[in-house]
Amino acid sequence: MSIIGFAVLRVERPGLRDEALLDQSRKIEDHVAQAYAGRCGREEYMHYLLMYEFVDDYLERRGAFRDEHLGLAWEAHARGELVLGGALADPVDGAILLFQGEAAAAERFAAADPYVRHGLVTRWRVRPWTTVVGTDAASPVRPGGG
Structure with a gap:
């Protein structure tokens, strides 16, 4: 049982005794866990790394394309495909973007990316x-092994 589930029930149903709160909280968490497992089956839910290698003068050239690139990235994030992304530092010679779901989402992103x-x-x-x-x-x- 999480403290969050317990606190939510405490606020929404203040008349419940602690034992009833714990029972309700466990039921909610079980329901959420089952829904999550159903949505994220092992074959469907996977992480993928999109790895870029940059030209030497990337920092000098990116300005003209950066807004479009960032727009695509934030759109992919809003769709639940892109989890995290960013350039490697010292030296800035590449980037890594973490996608979830399917490899095709990362491939579509790269094909549309103005940097590519x-x-x-x-x-x-x-x-x-x-x-x-x-x-996650x-x-x-x-x-x-558990």
């Missing part, structure tokens, strides 16, 4: 990433 279309990206590739640690891991694995 205008030659700022010399090479790009999409790789599946088996995430095993963290609350696609395939969580705990010590002992």
Whole structure:
């Protein structure tokens, strides 16, 4: 049971006793977990890394295309495809963008990206990433194999 579920029930249904609150909270969390598992089945829910390699003068050339690139990135994020993204630093010679769901979303992004279309990206590739640690891991694995 999470403290959030308990607190929500405490606010919404102040007359419930603690035992009833705990029971209601567990039911809500079970329901959410089942819905999440159904939406994010193992084959459907996967992480993918879109990896870019940049031209040497990327920083000098990106200005003309940056707003369009960022617009595409935020749109992909709003659709739930792009989780995180950004350039590598020291040196700025590439970028990594983390997608979830399907590899095709990352491939579509790269094909539409003005950085790719205008030659700022010399090479790009999409790789599946088996995430095993963290609350958003696609395939969580705990010590002992659980």
